[in-house]
Amino acid sequence: MDEQQVAEQVIEQPVDGLFSSYFPLPYRAVSTFILGVWAWGITLHYLTKLRIDVESLIRFNQQRTGPPLYRSVYEVAGILTVVYVASATLFWMASNASENFAFLALDILPLSCFIAVPGVFFYPGIAFHQSGRYRFLRTMRRIVFGGLDRDTRFADTLVADALTSYTKVFGDMWIMACMFLSRKSVASMPDRTCGGKYIVPAIIAIPYLIRLRQCLIDYLRSGGQDFYHLLNAIKYSTTFPVIILSAVQRSYSESETATFFGALTLYNLWVLSMIVNSLFSFYWDVTRDWDLTMFTVSSKNANLAHKGLRSIMYFPSYVYYVAVFLDFILRFTWSLKISPHLYFFNEQEGGVFALEIMELLRRWLWLFLRIETEWIRSTASGRLPIVMTEGGTGMHEAKD
Structure with missing residues (x-):
């Protein structure tokens, strides 16, 4: 693509294209990845403060050498940022x-960033926490x-989720x-029509296939x-x-599919499947x-001080109620997200992002409670010892 073609694409940007002009797709993809790394570091840090030994749960650094895992994650996240x-x-x-720099701005910089950020994990040197980076790649x-x-297993399922x-x-x-x-x-x-109408849905399905296979294993x-x-x-x-x-x-065409399903029937089936998936x-x-x-x-539920929760909790009770409410709302919005036919979402780039x-x-909220739950299960069953410090275990029991 030469400079003249790039300049023409800039001029032809629609109104919604302004979002892509200032925040193009490669930067959006990379930003979600970096946010995920920061979220993981914050999760590790906060749960460590609550005396939850995440490193034991995920079988990381069991010799307890070096700094806490969250510090290493913060350092990697900082480099990526x-x-x-x-x-x-x-x-x-x-x-x-000027237009002389248009080609550099519109293609080379976003693509190089998209390659460089994941490339940090493939860096062969011992710097930048090689053992942690390589373990993530192996996982x-x-x-x-x-x-x-x-x-x-627990670490594998967390990554797959x-x-x-x-x-x-x-x-x-x-x-x-x-x-490209x-x-x-x-x-x-x-x-978003590039490459056909079925490749993107197939790609979207792959992580769920991975998780499905793990469950069957x-x-x-x-x-x-x-x-x-x-x-x-x-x-x-x-x-x-x-x-x-x-x-x-x-990809619906009345002439091609009316023999089997009409547009309304397809829509109703989609709504039903979305409701089933979201509620389940x-x-x-x-x-x-x-x-x-x-x-x-x-009968045990009747004795709980906070109805609908559990006896052992590491967070204040309101955190669980808020998490349940947000999870319910966002479960349905995510079903909209994996539905490419919803043009009013998927053709508004700001809405997509x-x-x-x-x-x-x-997922971040889910992660806090999921790790907390696994820690409670593991310590109760004797698979892991409860970490005792001067501040106690960090947990409390909900009683009458």
Whole structure:
């Protein structure tokens, strides 16, 4: 693409394209990744303050050598942020300069940032916390190819669950690659029809397939005795009708599909599948991932000081109620996000990015309570010792 073509794309930007002009797709994708790293560091830091030994749960640094894990994560996040801010600043400066710098601003800078930030994890030197970076890469390789390590199972499932919150970002990465190969500026308005109508939905489905396979591995390892793993697999499988029906609606042609389904029938099926997936996922978050009792019937619940919660809690009671409320709302908004046929969301780039950020927020809140729950289970079962300090364990019991 020469400078004249780049300049023409700048001139032809629609109103919504202004968002992409100042915040192009590569920078958006990278920003969600960096935010995820910062969120993980903050989670580790705060839970450590509560005397929850996350490093033991994820089987990291069991010899207790070196600084706390959250410090290492902060340092990596800081490095990534510096690279990102430097690139974005140069991009904004160059985009407001003469046309001679247009090509540099619209393509080279965003793409180089997109490559450089993940590239930090592949740096072969011992600097920048090599052991932690390489462990993350090994975990990614294992789960992408469908593996589930017995010893680091909890860490593997956490990473796989996090990937399901990045599904739309992965779809955006495909759009970006398709535009680049089609000789379109990746800093222009994203062409969300690039590459066909079914590739992006297929990419969106991959993280759910990974998590589904992990659940089936757990079920088989239990000898078919633990049906909760099978139910969890069914939960992830309810995502696929939402994605498939949405893709069919986007490519709907009355003449081609009226024989089987009309437009209204397709829409009603999509709504039904979205409701089933959102409610099932929400119920699982609250009841199984967080061990809260608001949807369970038991005589033990009557003795709880805070109705619907549990006896052992590391956070104030209002945190759980707020988390449940936000999880319910954001579960439904994420179902909208994985539905490419909703043009009023998916063709407004600011709206697309806002929904991605909201899903990261939901996953972040989920992560706090999920790790807390696993810690309570592990210490209660004797799999891990309770960390005792001068400040106690950090937990409290809800009693009458």
